[in-house]
Amino acid sequence: MPGHKGNGPLGVEALDITEVRGADSLFCADGIIKESESVASEIFGAHTFYSTEGSSLSIRAMVYLTALYARALGRVPKIVSARNCHRSFLSALALVDLEVEWLDSADEGSYLTAGDVRGAFADYLGRTPTECLPIALYVTSPDYLGNMQDIGALAALCHERGMLLLVDNAHGAYLKLLEKSLHPIDLGADMCADSAHKTLEALTGAGYLHISKNAPVMLAENAKRAMSVFASTSPSYLILASLDLLNEKLLGSYRDELRDFIIKLDICKEMITNKGVKLVGDEPMKITVYAKSMGYSGNMLADVLRERGIECEFSDEDFVTLMPTPSSRADITVATEVILGLKPRARKNSEASAPVLKGKPERVMSVREAILSVPERVPVKQALGRVVCDTALACPPAVPILMPGERVGYDAVAVLEYYGIDSLLAVRE
Numbered sequence: 001m002p003g004h005k006g007n008g009p010l011g012v013e014a015l016d017i018t019e020v021r022g023a024d025s026l027f028c029a030d031g032i033i034k035e036s037e038s039v040a041s042e043i044f045g046a047h048t049f050y051s052t053e054g055s056s057l058s059i060r061a062m063v064y065l066t067a068l069y070a071r072a073l074g075r076v077p078k079i080v081s082a083r084n085c086h087r088s089f090l091s092a093l094a095l096v097d098l099e100v101e102w103l104d105s106a107d108e109g110s111y112l113t114a115g116d117v118r119g120a121f122a123d124y125l126g127r128t129p130t131e132c133l134p135i136a137l138y139v140t141s142p143d144y145l146g147n148m149q150d151i152g153a154l155a156a157l158c159h160e161r162g163m164l165l166l167v168d169n170a171h172g173a174y175l176k177l178l179e180k181s182l183h184p185i186d187l188g189a190d191m192c193a194d195s196a197h198k199t200l201e202a203l204t205g206a207g208y209l210h211i212s213k214n215a216p217v218m219l220a221e222n223a224k225r226a227m228s229v230f231a232s233t234s235p236s237y238l239i240l241a242s243l244d245l246l247n248e249k250l251l252g253s254y255r256d257e258l259r260d261f262i263i264k265l266d267i268c269k270e271m272i273t274n275k276g277v278k279l280v281g282d283e284p285m286k287i288t289v290y291a292k293s294m295g296y297s298g299n300m301l302a303d304v305l306r307e308r309g310i311e312c313e314f315s316d317e318d319f320v321t322l323m324p325t326p327s328s329r330a331d332i333t334v335a336t337e338v339i340l341g342l343k344p345r346a347r348k349n350s351e352a353s354a355p356v357l358k359g360k361p362e363r364v365m366s367v368r369e370a371i372l373s374v375p376e377r378v379p380v381k382q383a384l385g386r387v388v389c390d391t392a393l394a395c396p397p398a399v400p401i402l403m404p405g406e407r408v409g410y411d412a413v414a415v416l417e418y419y420g421i422d423s424l425l426a427v428r429e
């Protein structure tokens, strides 16, 4: 293996090897992969493990390790989480059979944003007896719109109570390379998942699982096994090679390139806001435009950008998110020109703010029970009262509006329709 024997139409087949002698083996690494991972560990100041299946695999491994840790300590096998999680977190909960409790979220104008998780978590702690405290808090930071949570404060709240802090940092691998690191591990998280392919320049599928050196030792000790429980036994060596080469770049010129690029981005952001266009989020490397502030929908603005050759990361009715890297200087110049050249439109329907869920939806069954239930596809218009079987979402962003096991209420129908979701998988009745 592989069947192509190093030759084929893509031209990359020669690099697409398997575990031949000398090539090491990802989940029992003791050769070149171990060496490369230890360089990455040095760079990130953590126990760093490669994923060739993105942050999705690292998230599953984090959740699995958390379940193991709860078992080892005889603690409540439950995680408390903000609702704006990626779907891989939900499949992980189902696979590992870990319960979840959702934090209250404030109305932030989008289900993609959790608002002030620190405040919501502090409230949660205030009303939860010590013996019922879950084993971990899970947050997504940065989120899809570029909002970042106060990881340092959350870590302190967790650690005071013997809880772990897990961070989905899929959008924030680069935070380690800032002049002053904002990487979750440096701010106190116990584990985090980074996508090296999203904000760094590795191939699609490249990711990391980082475990803090201050975290309980059993987490790092069991990390390889945790990854292998969910991963393919044939990890892509192309992706591994891209992670290995990325180390060189991160140790070389990348920090300087990033610093210079962020200066440019800040100038672009300032020009855009000076024109009266509202930007959201505090993440250095994202530009998220609240398109309605110009009378546009996010999807309309994305089309305008597309006509000029700029493909956004994400758009919906309200927002357009751009995710540049230092290699997209030219694109950012064009995108800024396009945004500055927009003629404000008279606000009619676009003025209405996005509908949001009114409180937490009724939970009928656990995430696991729902995901393992027999599904039936139901038009959203007829879904009132039904129980969601899988995440009700658009992809991207693969962030659910309703969680598996929740009942569809009137408010949810309005939210789903607003985001263009016309059917969902409900538990078959």
Ligand SMILES: Cc1ncc(COP(=O)(O)O)c(C=O)c1O
Residues within 6 Å of the ligand: 053, 054, 055, 056, 057, 086, 088, 140, 143, 144, 168, 170, 171, 194, 195, 205, 206, 207, 396, 397, 398
């Ligand atoms: C917030 C968030 N978490 C996790 C993931 C999964 O990352 P990956 O595609 O690297 O598996 C994504 C992917 O878009 C994401 O946006």
